[in-house]
Every structure is written in C-alpha cells, then in structure tokens.
Amino acid sequence: MMTKELKSTSAGQGCLNVLLRSRESNLVLLIAVMTALTTSLNPRFISPQSLKDLMLNVSIIALLVLGQTVIIVMRQIDLSISSIVGITAFLSGTLFINHPGIPGVVVVLIAILAGLLLGAVNATLIAWGSIPALITTLGTLYIFRGANYAWVHGRQVNAVNVPSSFLTIGTSTFAGIPLLTWIVLSLLAVFAIGLRHYIVGREFYAIGSNPNAAVLAGINVRRRLAIGFLISGAIAGLAGALWLARFGTVDATAAEGIELTVITSTVVGGVAITGGVGTVVGAVLGALLLSVFSSTLVFLRVPSFWQQAFQGAMLLLAIAADAYLAHRHALRLRVKWSRV
C-alpha cells in the first residue's frame, strides 16, 4: 500500500527523471550531438554511403556485444571471442573451398557449432574447474589464436573462393538497411526480451549483483555461467561466418584485438563491469557510439594511431562513471531508508 502511494505521487516526475538518467537516452543524445557536430564540419558524414558503411562497421561488433553483455552482467568476462571469430571465419572460408556448392546456411550453422564447442571449453573450465573467467579466457584467447595460426599456416581465404551469394550478406541492403544489420537487430530483440522478461535472463542479473545470494535463492550458478559462455561462443561463431561475408579475405590475424573494442562498447553502453547492471540495447548503443566516434576521427583527419588510445580512455571513463553512479545510488538509498 505505502509503496503504491509513494509511487503515484512522484510518477510524473519519476518518468522524466528516469528518461534523463537512463544510460540509453544519454547515449542517443551523445551520438546525436557527435553526428551533428561532425556533419556541420563535413556534410558528407551523413551521406547514404557513409551511413551504410557505419552500419556495416558496427554490425559485427554489435553482434559480439550481445554475448559479452550476458557475460559481463554475470560479473564475468570473455576475452577469447576475437580468437573464436578468427577461427570460425577461416573455418567458413575453408568449407567453401573444400566443398564447392555447400549451402551458405550449412556453413553458418557449422560456424555457430564450432563457436559453441570453443565456448564449451571456456564454460567447462570456468563453471566446473572454478578458474576465474579472466584467467581462463586470457589463456584460451592465446590458445585458440595459436591453434588458428598453426592451422592456417600462412594461407589465406580470398573473396574469389567464397560464392558471391554468400558475400551479398555482407553488402546487400533491405529497406535501406544492410542485411547484416537486420540480422543483428533481430538478435538484439531476442536478447533484449530474453534478458528482461524470462527467468533465465533475470537469473543472469541475479548472479551478477550477488553471487552468494543467487546460490541461496536456488539458482544453479555453475549451469548459468556455462550457458553464458556457450551463448558467447555461439555468437562469436556466427560473427565469424559473417566476418567472412563482410570482408571476403580472411587470414590467421582476422579479428585480432577486437575483444577490447567489444568490451569497451559494452561497458560504455552501461553494462557495469561489477555485474548485475545494464541492458543489451544500451550495450549496442555503446557500440554505435564508439563506431560513430571512430568515423568522426577519420572525418576530422585524426591519424588512425589515436584510435586505440581514445578507446582505452573511453573504457576508463565509462568504468569511472559507473562507479560514481553506483556510489551516488547507494548514498541516495541510504538517505531514503534512513527516513523510513
């Protein structure tokens, strides 16, 4: 009863406050401001071609961000995704070379399966070997990449080896939006609903906000952790197949280092590295912000060497902002409860 009254009195104000305070709306605002500023300096920034490039650039990162969000929400981390993308991208290419005429769908499914298997390695070590996710995935980041180098052995998959019907996934558009982006958007919807409205999703958040309490609440934490890393692996496998469709050329170094971009996007998007907080929509907006930011740098003719430093600085800023917000929230809660 009391809570209802409290809510109804401050409902109007609350809505506005929530809108102003939510990470998503802030991100949209930031993206809009950045786009407007860059466009005023260089009108070509919002030409259809550069918008399409922007969407294509952000798509694969945004896809990986979905899996990483599930992981970070549980207070874990997955550094090995870039190596999984590298392996599955080359795997997809060799499938096309060794089995001419193989349907693209089968290749994508095999890539997802391979990603799932590699994710299972992480899942087993973390959930049942009780090794911290950071250590495990740092190890598998190098193990998978090393295996990839040993397997590829200086070879390369070129666009001529890949059927053009598969390559069109990475270039064609539907209703003005690239097909790749449609794939990501539909998965985003699935993840957003799954994390918000389904028990599995809520349990991910519960584990992240307080692992001990989650155990006491009867959640099978080990199994949930394993599922998270399986999801992350499968997503990375899909991203590998799409990587081939997008770029056509794949060698042993494919996707090296993108785990930093993905983690930065996720954290900038409001998924706190301390777990339990954040949404996939925010995380994907974070990826969009980072992508807009880096094309802004290109349009302003900033040397590309500055990109990585900016990315690191943004990650640090986002972590600091999250910690500050959490601190303020805790203070406000303390004041509120002291009144009650």
Add this chain to the structure above:
Amino acid sequence: MSQSQPSTRRLARRISWETILALLVFIAVGGGMLLNKDFLTVENWSNLLANFVEIALMALPLSLIVITSEIDLSVASMLGLSSSLLGLLWEYKLAMPLGILICLVVGALCGALNGFLIVRFRLPSLAVTIGTLALFRGFAYIVLGDKAVADFPTEYTDFGIGTVPYTFIPSPFVLFIVLAAIFWVLLHHTTIGRSIYATGGNQTAARFSGVNISRLKMLLFIASGVISALAGIVFTFRFSSSRADNGTGFELSAIAAVFLGGVTVQGGKGTVTGVVLSLLLIGIINNVLTLADVASEILRIVTGTLLIISILLPNLIASAQERLRLIQRQRELAKLGSLSATK
C-alpha cells in the same frame, strides 16, 4: 593405520609448491638434455636466460600485486610505450641516459595512473588495467606510429646482447638477479612484505591492524610501471629495435609465470622463490621447444595451457582433499554411532 594417515598428510603439507616446481625444473633440464645435445651448452643457456628477461622483470612486481589480490594487465603495454618513447627520444638526438630516465619516469606515471584509479576511485583493477592496456598501447602508437627506430648506439646494444665478462650470464639478466633479490627481501623480510600478505589475506583485517592499504597498492602499481618501463628499455637494446607493437601479449607469459609460481588468485599466498622457479621452468620449456624447431604459435598454446593448468591443478587438488575430508568425517561419525549403539 590411523597413525599412518595423518603422517602422510603432514608430509604432503610439508612438500611445498616450491619443491614441486624445483623438481619440475630438474625434470625439464633432464628432458632437455635427452631431447637435444645442444641444450646444456653455454651459448644455449645464455640464450635461454636472455630470452625471458623482460617477462621475468615484469613478473616480480606483478606477483606482489597479485598477492594483494589485485592484477595488472597493462604491463606489456607499458613495455611497448617505454620502448617507443626511447626510440622517439633517440631520434630527437636526446642523450641516451636522459632518454632512459624519461622512460622510467613515464613508466612510473603510467603505474601511478593505474594505482590512482584503483585506489582513489576503488575501481576493480581488472577493469582498469584492461582499459590502460589499450590506452598505453595507444600512446605507444601515437608516439611512434608504424615507424621503427633501429640505429641505437653500440655501447647500449652491446649491453643488450652481451654477457657478464667471463660468464655465460647475459648482462640484462643481472638486472633481474638484483631486482629478484630486492623483491625477495622486501616480501619476506620487511614489514611491507608482511602488510602485502595481510592485505591479500583479509583486506578489512589489514586495514584495522594499521596497514595503509591505499599507499601500499599505489606503491606496488608504480613499481610495476617503472619495472615494465625498464623491461621495455632492455627489450629495445636487446633487439636494437623500437616499435609500437613491441612486447604485445607479454602479459600472458608474465601472468602465467606468477600463477604457476604458486601465487593464488584469491591473494595472500605465494613466494618470490616460487615465481623465480616458475619463470625458469617456462624459460626451459620454451627453449627446449624452440630447439626442437616447434613453431612460435605452438609456444603460445603451451603458455596459455600452462596458465590454465597452474590454476586448475591446485583447484582440483583442493576439491579432492575436501571430498576426502568429508568421507573421513562421515566414517568417524558412523564409527561413533556404532559405538554408542553397542553401549
């Protein structure tokens, strides 16, 4: 029967991780001798020691940081930044000693930034140092771009590739010996060392017993920055090359060495001796594999696997012990139950 069990358990407890590592080192040396007759030559050992000197240097402060249950993933990026900066300063015709000094100071500043964010804002060191891993590597690219500087003066590159007169010990390795001795004394024979263990064991208890945790962690991260910068300088002279991507991925080997050395993830445990032994073990394994013409990508797999095993193995042993203890307790309870039943 009941006598022998506790004594074997006591023996098991007395066999420390360091002893096991020392045994493994002996086995690795033996295996190396059997596999390759070039293994035990003076030149090869000179090579072996020189090849892991940068990682060994970075592993020293890193192990202290991990004992306080923090982590520093940015060490390899600080190495790269220091190497690039040294190249740039040399290109600008700055006197080499001054350049070295500036690199060390920049390393200290990088470490201080890590420490500041972790201590002042209470941010998780894992997240912060992933950020600075990108940031410092980014700085290295800003400093040097995709250029490479190679024309370093011979007196410095001679130090990089030379050996101590009349021995096979590479000159840069002397730096490691000195620093390892300093860190050994620091960790095992000073109050700072005791407070490092206390902080890792129970941070709250350490704070209440008067340990200035903030200052301690700050100092450790600064030490990590300075020594990583030193490792960058050594790397530059050893290969006579300064590039922005120098030492990419070295953090894996350093972290693997620390955990294999018996430092636990939860903190509060580990010794300098253990870390030095594990460095030696990793160095020997890498050397034997290189002599056997194993490709460098396989070395990456081996290092990654060692890292995972070094944590998986103690975990498995601990859970097996726990299960054994449970079974024993159940048996004792059953015995007590049967005793009271007969009464």
